[in-house]
Amino acid sequence: MAIELKHINYIYSPGTAYEKHALKDINLVIPDGQFMGIIGHTGSGKSTLIQHFNGLIRATSGELNYNGENIYADGYNMKQLRSQVGLVFQYPEHQLFEVDVFTDVCFGPKNQGLSKEECEKRAREALELVGFPEKYYRQSPFELSGGQKRRAAIAGVLAMQPQVLILDEPTAGLDPKGRDEILDQIAHLHERTGMTVILVSHSMEDIAKYVDRILVMNHGEKMLEGIPKEVFAYYRELEQVGLAAPQVTYIMHDLKEEGLTVNTDATTIEEAAEEIMRSFHD
Numbered sequence: 105m106a107i108e109l110k111h112i113n114y115i116y117s118p119g120t121a122y123e124k125h126a127l128k129d130i131n132l133v134i135p136d137g138q139f140m141g142i143i144g145h146t147g148s149g150k151s152t153l154i155q156h157f158n159g160l161i162r163a164t165s166g167e168l169n170y171n172g173e174n175i176y177a178d179g180y181n182m183k184q185l186r187s188q189v190g191l192v193f194q195y196p197e198h199q200l201f202e203v204d205v206f207t208d209v210c211f212g213p214k215n216q217g218l219s220k221e222e223c224e225k226r227a228r229e230a231l232e233l234v235g236f237p238e239k240y241y242r243q244s245p246f247e248l249s250g251g252q253k254r255r256a257a258i259a260g261v262l263a264m265q266p267q268v269l270i271l272d273e274p275t276a277g278l279d280p281k282g283r284d285e286i287l288d289q290i291a292h293l294h295e296r297t298g299m300t301v302i303l304v305s306h307s308m309e310d311i312a313k314y315v316d317r318i319l320v321m322n323h324g325e326k327m328l329e330g331i332p333k334e335v336f337a338y339y340r341e342l343e344q345v346g347l348a349a350p351q352v353t354y355i356m357h358d359l360k361e362e363g364l365t366v367n368t369d370a371t372t373i374e375e376a377a378e379e380i381m382r383s384f385h386d
């Protein structure tokens with residue numbers, strides 16, 4: 105079930121001077137309910153990859169199955185796929201366009217053919233889920249702060265009640281506080297709804313704390329995939345491609361080199377603190 109990619113390749117503008125082989129033989133399975141992080145430097149193919157998940161971009165070659173069905177088969181219902189696999193773009197400005205936030209969030213369900221009452225109910229629920237303050241419901245999306253704009257854009261997708269929520273760099277441009285708030289909200293959303301969440305980021309720190317699995321992209325290829333501990337064990341390889349492991353990884357390795365008997369695979373500050381305390385007690 106879920107999202108399954110088999111030998112996916114994507115080439116932008118084939119046969120022209122701008123030809124770019126952006127995805128190279130990607131094989132991947134994202135099971136239902138997983139919180140997956142996709143990480144890689146700028147230009148590694150993250151945005152191209154996730155736009156395949158809801159059929160916005162069609163692979164040059166390869167197969168993509170959603171819930172066991174080949175989305176490239178004749179007669180496949182792409183419209184339904186797009187409402188089940190919701191994508192929040194990197195720039196909320198690309199997504200928000202109605203006169204006020206509430207109308208904007210109603211747009212998706214309205215497009216799904218739901219009644220006005222149902223649309224408004226969905227919009228209210230979605231805005232509450234992302235912690236969007238009611239006093240701004242009638243404000244133009246363009247007058248909002250960066251963080252609130254993101255919330256409005258996420259709510260607009262949630263209002264369609266998708267099975268999968270994809271967020272393309274939802275923290276870009278936010279200050280550390282705004283970043284933590286949005287990420288905590290997304291984690292909370294994942295816990296409450298059990299939906300599949302795919303979070304794209306170029307920061308390991310963002311991802312380490314939250315996700316079940318990490319996919320590392322490098323130059324259009326899948327470089328690593330695994331649970332955070334497995335991926336961060338390759339911190340030297342990650343550095344070579346311009347990605348860093350979370351700071352705790354480095355601290356734990358330094359402590360071990362200094363002779364402390366710590367396990368180096370802690371990925372969060374809490375785990376690291378526990379592990380250091382344990383090593384002192386031993």
Ligand SMILES: Nc1ncnc2c1ncn2[C@@H]1O[C@H](COP(=O)(O)OP(=O)(O)O)[C@@H](O)[C@H]1O
Nearest residue numbers: 116124126144145146147148149150151152153
């Ligand atoms: N519309 C496009 N036309 C041609 N090349 C593109 C286009 N969009 C992205 N690319 C190229 O494809 C590669 C992957 O881009 P992208 O998926 O946006 O990476 P990321 O999201 O990881 O930054 C990059 O080399 C980028 O320059």
Ligand SMILES: [Mg+2]
Nearest residue numbers: 150151152194
């Ligand atoms: Mg991108």
